[in-house]
Amino acid sequence: MSEPSYELLPGAAESPVILHVPHSARAVPAGVRADIVLDDAALERELDHITDAHTAELAEAAAGLAGVTPWRFVNRLSRLVVDPERFPDEREEMLAVGMGAVYTRTTHRGVLRDEPFDPGPLVARYFRPYARAMTEAVAGRLATTGRAVVIDVHSYPSRALPYELHGAGPRPPVCLGTDGFHTPAELTAAAREAFAGCGETGLDSPFGGAYVPLEFYGADARVGALMIEIRRDLYMTEPGGPAGAGADRLATALAVLVDSVAG
Template sequence: MYDLYHMAITLFDNSSLFWRYAVFQKINAKAFYDYSDSHKIYNTMILHIPHSKHVVPEGYRELFVLSDIALQKELLLLVDWYTDELFDGFDAVTFQYPRLLVDVERFPEDEDEPMSKVGMGMIYTRTSDGERLKRDLTVQEISVLISLYDSHHQALNDAVGHELETYGQAMLVDCHSFPSEPLRCDLNQKRPRPDFCIGTDAFHTPKDLADSLILKVQEWGYTVVENEPYEGTLVPSDYYQSNTNVRSIMIEVNRALYMDEHSGLKLESFSIIQLLIQELLFVIHQYSDRRLCR
């Protein structure tokens, strides 16, 4: 593991990293997305944070058949806890609703989405254990949930479009965490799970970038696997498999590194993992910056 002593050496040996951390601590970039602000740290890089929210808004609770205790247990399992803090300080498109309502990382059509086979397509009908999650929804209720999905993806397409228009390229970082033990619904049941997962797409992820991130994680002493236990990375539909100037890569971090998975509370190691993730983002920024200067 990456101990505090070596973290301190890294900080003071790399003045740019120390400056970045100091800046990221001061900047609040938690808006849904805003490209008019002049305070953005890095151009040509957009963070996508789809699964960080855990509060079911008033008016949606009655869609669920679970008890309050059971619903909180399911949220504890499925929310990518604190990813909006771990990946903080950069322009982000963040979905403002919990994935139990609608999952913006799923394909909208069940025939295209493998997880729909276990009741966890775009609109979940089953829990991670296969129990019933929601009551039968009306056409109007389904339409409302679909509109949340569509609005989010429109924001993502717009954000990438803005970067393309301004810089001629865009880099999307898909930001996630995962449980240390496979859930019953997971397609990949391998154990033990790595500390980090780097998700790639053959069309949109540069191999040398993925290799650089993997090497960086290994330098810290953590385990990392490409496309396991989860694979791929989200690309906005307007550009998927059609525009090579739109690049995307996924960073997944094992929740056991930074939180108590039974209580949901942060561990003392949270700030270290937060800083290490910032360093990964800086590697991605450097890659995009070099491409921009060519």
Template structure:
């Protein structure tokens, strides 16, 4: 796993702080770090070819971050995939490992490349390894500038050292843990399937499917697994769509390698409509929660049956 870390961490940042050029005075708030939960939690061990992940359901908002924001906590939570980790627990009980971030995406988003950052939100020298994409420049990079409902987060520009520390202390541990579990799974079973679980808001201008299955238009996951997911979900009375409007983010793109002939690694992003299980305004779960949790478990059970049939 050391090689994975070095592939993502530029040499200038490997010992940060204080050797990053142009960054001075970076200090970790140890009191906050001690009060916080670990940045990533894992439930279960490798017992099946499936790994479940919830990168956006984190609910620990550091007090210093909330105080620095121009938005109240209710607005900061607008992009949170609330309770997806809890919805996945019955599926986790069937054997797949569950990986979850405890930090919120508005603080650090592991579904973006590490250095996909809007440079305009920082002051001081910006390292040359920062490579913003179009989404990053729109304020939706690994350290977001905008909330999920398009409101600016910060009152003032941040020192780049703050972004570097969040990448090191939150983004890196999440991806190190996930990559390690996927490697373990492939070594044990010869292949693996990552189910990257998310939630999505209702879209007022058009009808929102209950589930959106994102496989990067076939580049991240074998069609047979997507077809199984569609069949099970539709059979339970939910509507589905493929890749529209969500084809899969950085995690699906980065980890989906279905055409690796030796040990294929499949990644399928599953977006679930939030109003199926909670009140979007209050984030309170409602009566649909249990039915949806059961549906996710039945989906995972069907995929495990697919693996069993393939190995016979």
């Protein structure tokens, strides 16, 4: 049996926080690669643009700095395999640009997979097991601590890419994605305070919303959620280059947020 495409890294038993890192990896299994029409060089360029580079390392550093170690749930495969944060059905607005749970278009709206393409096998092999494992991780925090807080760790380019549906809006250094049911005001306020030294924080632009497993979504207020979208020029060379000095400051800010929430 193949290895899982994700990893749950345990934190402190008393921590309700799960740092969720869904888009940091570049790995594409050979069987999935066969359905992608890009040549190797074009695929590497696409991975540069679509990957939230170094976010797994940011989360790892923050976990090490936090007084109460958070749990981490990390996707080990590229989002070009499946995007675990999409709705797996017609509710997903990104279907309009070929970026539902399984992408058929690139960041520049070119062809990634020939259509019609059946996403069913990839959803069954990768998306649904990931969703079940994340649901179990949240359920574990609820059972142990009585609450769970999912903090999504993302990044985004300083200049809008053609696939973005809301790319004309503000692009602050740190964008906080919120949900009307799962993001209480105090969680947003804690994030603004934690990232105050990293530049302006904005809300839900250019990306909005926050990830919650469907079993709890809109139904269990004990599950809090916030998306942290970091503009990439703050901490790395775009589009897919190395991390820079700004990464340390951002990891420290994330650790402050984790401890604020855990406390």
